[in-house]
Amino acid sequence: MAMGEMFAHKHIIGTQQLSKDDIELILKTAESFKEINQREIKKVPTLRGKTIVNLFYENSTRTRTSFELAGKRMSADTINISASSSSVTKGETLEDTAKNIEAMDADVIIMRHSCSGAPDYLAQRLTTCSVINAGDGFHEHPSQALLDLMTIKEHKGKIDGLTVAIIGDIARSRVARSDLYALKTMGATVRLAGPATMIPPGLEELGAEVYTDINEAIKDVDVVMMLRIQLEREGGNKLMPTLREYAQFFALNTENMKLAKPDAIVMHPGPLNRGVEISSYVADGEQNVILEQVENGVAVRMALLYLLAGGSEEK
Amino acid sequence: MKILIKNGRVIDPSQDLDANMDLLIEHGCIAKLAENIDPNGIEDVIDADGLVVTPGLVDIHVHLRDPGQEYKEDILTGTKAAAAGGFTSVACMPNTVPVNDNKAITGYIINKARYEGSANVFPICSITKGQKGESLVEMGDLKLAGCVGFSDDGLNVECGDVLRRAMEYANAFGMPIIAHAEDEAIKSGGVMNEGRVATELGLLGNPWVAEASTIARDLMLAELTGARLHVCHISTRRSLELIRNAKERGVKVTCEVTPHHFTLTEEAVRGYNVNAKMGPPLRSADDVAAMKEGLADGTIDAIATDHAPHHIDDKNVEFNVAANGLIGLETSLPLTLRLVEEKILSINEAISCLSDKAAKALNIPRGTLKIGEPGDVAIIDPEYEWTVDVTASYSKARNTPFDDWEMKGAAMMTLRDGRITFERD
Amino acid sequence: MNLVETVILDDKAIGRAITRVAHEILEKNSGCENLVLIGIRTGGDHIAKIIHQRILAIEGTAVPQGAIDITMYRDDISSGVVRPLGKTDIPFAINDCHVILVDEVLYTGRTIRAAMDALMDLGRPRSIQLAVLIDRGHRELPIRADYVGRNVPSARDEQIEVLFDENKIPLEVCLMKPKQ
Numbered sequence: 001m002a003m004g005e006m007f008a009h010k011h012i013i014g015t016q017q018l019s020k021d022d023i024e025l026i027l028k029t030a031e032s033f034k035e036i037n038q039r040e041i042k043k044v045p046t047l048r049g050k051t052i053v054n055l056f057y058e059n060s061t062r063t064r065t066s067f068e069l070a071g072k073r074m075s076a077d078t079i080n081i082s083a084s085s086s087s088v089t090k091g092e093t094l095e096d097t098a099k100n101i102e103a104m105d106a107d108v109i110i111m112r113h114s115c116s117g118a119p120d121y122l123a124q125r126l127t128t129c130s131v132i133n134a135g136d137g138f139h140e141h142p143s144q145a146l147l148d149l150m151t152i153k154e155h156k157g158k159i160d161g162l163t164v165a166i167i168g169d170i171a172r173s174r175v176a177r178s179d180l181y182a183l184k185t186m187g188a189t190v191r192l193a194g195p196a197t198m199i200p201p202g203l204e205e206l207g208a209e210v211y212t213d214i215n216e217a218i219k220d221v222d223v224v225m226m227l228r229i230q231l232e233r234e235g236g237n238k239l240m241p242t243l244r245e246y247a248q249f250f251a252l253n254t255e256n257m258k259l260a261k262p263d264a265i266v267m268h269p270g271p272l273n274r275g276v277e278i279s280s281y282v283a284d285g286e287q288n289v290i291l292e293q294v295e296n297g298v299a300v301r302m303a304l305l306y307l308l309a310g311g312s313e314e315k
Numbered sequence: 316m317k318i319l320i321k322n323g324r325v326i327d328p329s330q331d332l333d334a335n336m337d338l339l340i341e342h343g344c345i346a347k348l349a350e351n352i353d354p355n356g357i358e359d360v361i362d363a364d365g366l367v368v369t370p371g372l373v374d375i376h377v378h379l380r381d382p383g384q385e386y387k388e389d390i391l392t393g394t395k396a397a398a399a400g401g402f403t404s405v406a407c408m409p410n411t412v413p414v415n416d417n418k419a420i421t422g423y424i425i426n427k428a429r430y431e432g433s434a435n436v437f438p439i440c441s442i443t444k445g446q447k448g449e450s451l452v453e454m455g456d457l458k459l460a461g462c463v464g465f466s467d468d469g470l471n472v473e474c475g476d477v478l479r480r481a482m483e484y485a486n487a488f489g490m491p492i493i494a495h496a497e498d499e500a501i502k503s504g505g506v507m508n509e510g511r512v513a514t515e516l517g518l519l520g521n522p523w524v525a526e527a528s529t530i531a532r533d534l535m536l537a538e539l540t541g542a543r544l545h546v547c548h549i550s551t552r553r554s555l556e557l558i559r560n561a562k563e564r565g566v567k568v569t570c571e572v573t574p575h576h577f578t579l580t581e582e583a584v585r586g587y588n589v590n591a592k593m594g595p596p597l598r599s600a601d602d603v604a605a606m607k608e609g610l611a612d613g614t615i616d617a618i619a620t621d622h623a624p625h626h627i628d629d630k631n632v633e634f635n636v637a638a639n640g641l642i643g644l645e646t647s648l649p650l651t652l653r654l655v656e657e658k659i660l661s662i663n664e665a666i667s668c669l670s671d672k673a674a675k676a677l678n679i680p681r682g683t684l685k686i687g688e689p690g691d692v693a694i695i696d697p698e699y700e701w702t703v704d705v706t707a708s709y710s711k712a713r714n715t716p717f718d719d720w721e722m723k724g725a726a727m728m729t730l731r732d733g734r735i736t737f738e739r740d
Numbered sequence: 741m742n743l744v745e746t747v748i749l750d751d752k753a754i755g756r757a758i759t760r761v762a763h764e765i766l767e768k769n770s771g772c773e774n775l776v777l778i779g780i781r782t783g784g785d786h787i788a789k790i791i792h793q794r795i796l797a798i799e800g801t802a803v804p805q806g807a808i809d810i811t812m813y814r815d816d817i818s819s820g821v822v823r824p825l826g827k828t829d830i831p832f833a834i835n836d837c838h839v840i841l842v843d844e845v846l847y848t849g850r851t852i853r854a855a856m857d858a859l860m861d862l863g864r865p866r867s868i869q870l871a872v873l874i875d876r877g878h879r880e881l882p883i884r885a886d887y888v889g890r891n892v893p894s895a896r897d898e899q900i901e902v903l904f905d906e907n908k909i910p911l912e913v914c915l916m917k918p919k920q
């Protein structure tokens with residue numbers, strides 16, 4: 001009997017808490033699940049009888065669908081609760097909502113929330129249920145970073161020693177933070193770039209190289225990751241004069257893409273604002289791996305669900 | 316009715332006193348300070364051997380939530396917590412519901428405290444009606460009603476002209492303006508100190524400049540008008556430097572720091588600790604060092620708690636929406652005594668920040684053991700070791716980041732007007 | 741637990757057993773048309789590789805050979821320690837094939853049940869036959885092997901282990917008894 005590998009986490013709140021071994025185990029597990037997703041019958045009985053609740057306080061078609069598919073392909077019962085249709089709008093507290101869900105014997109709660117720290121808050125108050133952070137405020141979005149790592153590894157064969165540029169509104173990006181921590185843990189060099197108004201203090205202390213000139217940031221990198229500009233975010237007008245100007249100075253296009261290594265890949269967590277942070281020529285170009293990210297997203301989320309809910313008692 | 320406190324080390328910075336003496340209280344007032352007062356014929360003799368006898372402590376910045384938010388705190392529980400912390404006088408902020416901007420509420424607070432409270436309560440009234448930052452309250456009338464100063468605490472008076480006129484007007488009545496200095500626009504929705512920790516936690520930052528720039532404006536307005544300005548809860552090095560510089564120029568300014576701002580850094584917020592959420596936010600280690608420097612060199616006049624009781628429902632929510640503040644009356648003295656242990660302040664200076672200098676900042680006629688003054692006394696054991704258990708607090712609220720902290724030093728007995736308001740078991 | 745170890749098959753005996761099993765497979769299926777070998781990870785896949793080599797030597801045909809990981813199909817998944825997942829690697833269609841499922845030790849039959857479910861999710865084989873190196877009895881499900889290298893009657897508190905060298909060639913089969 002092979003010894004069970006230890007995955008010491010009950011919750012997945014952020015990549016900041018994940019060790020190199022944790023990340024390697026997650027990616028290795030995800031590879032196994034990726035094979036399932038390429039079959040004709042995309043279903044295994046692994047999580048039969050498990051209940052997974054997608055608790056989304058913020059709209060997200062992509063992440064929610066990806067988690068839902070992940071659960072369903074593993075035969076778990078998945079339920080979606082979104083803020084608009086749940087008791088959240090009736091003013092129930094987060095704690096009460098979560099405890100109600102737990103009382104219905106859910107095994108995993110996948111949570112998206114606009115407040116940083118909300119999944120952490122939930123995890124501290126639940127007794128049996130696991131929590132996966134599907135994006136909290138400007139804090140973390142660990143499953144996104146893990147699928148990014150999986151995609152990078154598939155293309156580059158490794159992560160250690162690579163240079164990755166992440167460009168956009170770093171201050172308000174949970175993706176940037178999760179990617180920064182995970183990439184640093186795996187030995188990559190991470191450059192963060194964007195308008196100075198979108199660069200928060202302290203990034204160097206967290207191990208990033210910081211740029212306000214996208215051309216410098218892209219130069220000789222292996223991976224260019226563009227972040228979605230949140231057009232709807234409040235105060236956006238203070239952070240940049242116009243979208244036109246943003247596109248002029250901070251968008252990825254065929255010209256500045258030439259500064260990256262010739263075999264560099266282009267990534268984007270989606271959904272794309274074509275013509276704002278990324279030109280369609282690049283988004284649809286040969287170097288883009290954006291849809292592979294989406295595909296790997298399902299596999300990575302299956303891996304996370306398996307590692308949290310799919311264990312067995314080691315005799 | 317006489318009370319004799321024997322054998323204590325009497326420390327009264329208001330009269331430069333630090334000596335082993337006996338203290339006699341008669342008819343509720345300080346009657347005699349001398350060595351070996353004869354206890355014969357005195358019914359209440361308290362042995363204070365090994366203890367420190369000080370003026371009843373004065374906290375010039377508390378929120379009692381009464382009237383309007385009695386589910387958080389009221390005058391009874393708030394002043395009971397004060398007494399337990401060695402305080403005999405507190406100045407309460409006007410952000411009650413409704414706002415204390417009129418003499419009816421001021422009178423209500425004073426009377427309730429006088430007849431039911433365990434400490435003297437000196438109300439601070441708002442600068443502007445409803446704390447809306449627009450029109451001035453009836454400052455003269457409120458002075459007659461017993462108010463000791465004016466503040467829109469919790470809110471900055473955004474319009475510089477309103478604040479200027481408030482200073483001019485209050486000054487003519489000899490009343491201080493108490494500034495909560497925080498530029499809302501620069502704060503820009505920030506919920507903790509701007510910096511690495513905020514970046515890591517993904518929380519919007521409130522930079523030091525939101526506070527310091529407003530203090531700069533307020534100091535210059537005080538300089539222009541000649542008014543008495545008291546700056547609440549300073550928290551940044553720049554704030555301290557600005558005030559030090561203004562004092563050197565002769566500006567009539569005083570300021571306070573809270574125990575949490577000289578004890579905790581922004582690191583306390585990690586884990587989204589809502590009890591470490593406060594306004595102004597906990598700052599960097601360098602700012603904490605600056606607060607200690609300011610206390611040591613006397614730039615900072617007073618230590619005040621900003622005692623801000625909240626119901627658990629106001630705190631047990633997502634960090635972004637959690638209420639600001641912590642309860643501080645019962646932990647203020649031991650946290651201040653840590654500064655003595657760290658040799659930042661002498662015990663006399665520490666007591667001074669909690670008594671006469673605090674009282675003087677708002678012209679409160681307390682914080683002294685001079686003969687004839689009210690018999691407000693704290694008997695302190697600076698060596699008393701205890702562990703904070705928030706569930707045992709006299710406050711209605713439970714919001715403190717100091718729960719389970721090992722403390723040294725506490726009030727063993729507190730007397731107001733010669734009557735015992737608190738006695739430690 | 742202290743164990744007493746007995747070698748019940750050495751490398752030569754294992755080799756002879758596998759050779760016989762290869763012959764039986766070919767005999768029963770009248771050759772190797774539509775035959776595929778799928779080993780259960782980990783262990784069965786190594787045995788499958790040897791059978792593949794024997795068939796190649798006997799018939800001159802390289803039958804398709806794959807590996808299947810059944811962890812996702814286990815019936816004892818709950819909470820607690822997580823088992824590492826292996827990769828299922830079957831780079832050919834199994835529809836209408838005669839699948840020879842290969843495992844090292846047949847015991848309760850639960851692994852075989854999981855492997856059959858896993859195979860069914862991959863396609864519709866014409867038949868599934870089971871080849872094992874060791875059958876130690878104690879079945880908990882109605883499953884039997886079509887090809888057995890060696891029957892080893894055993895007690896439940898005993899363990900049977902197949903040891904492989906660094907090239908995944910079986911070295912010996914050990915029976916481990918608890919020390920009395």
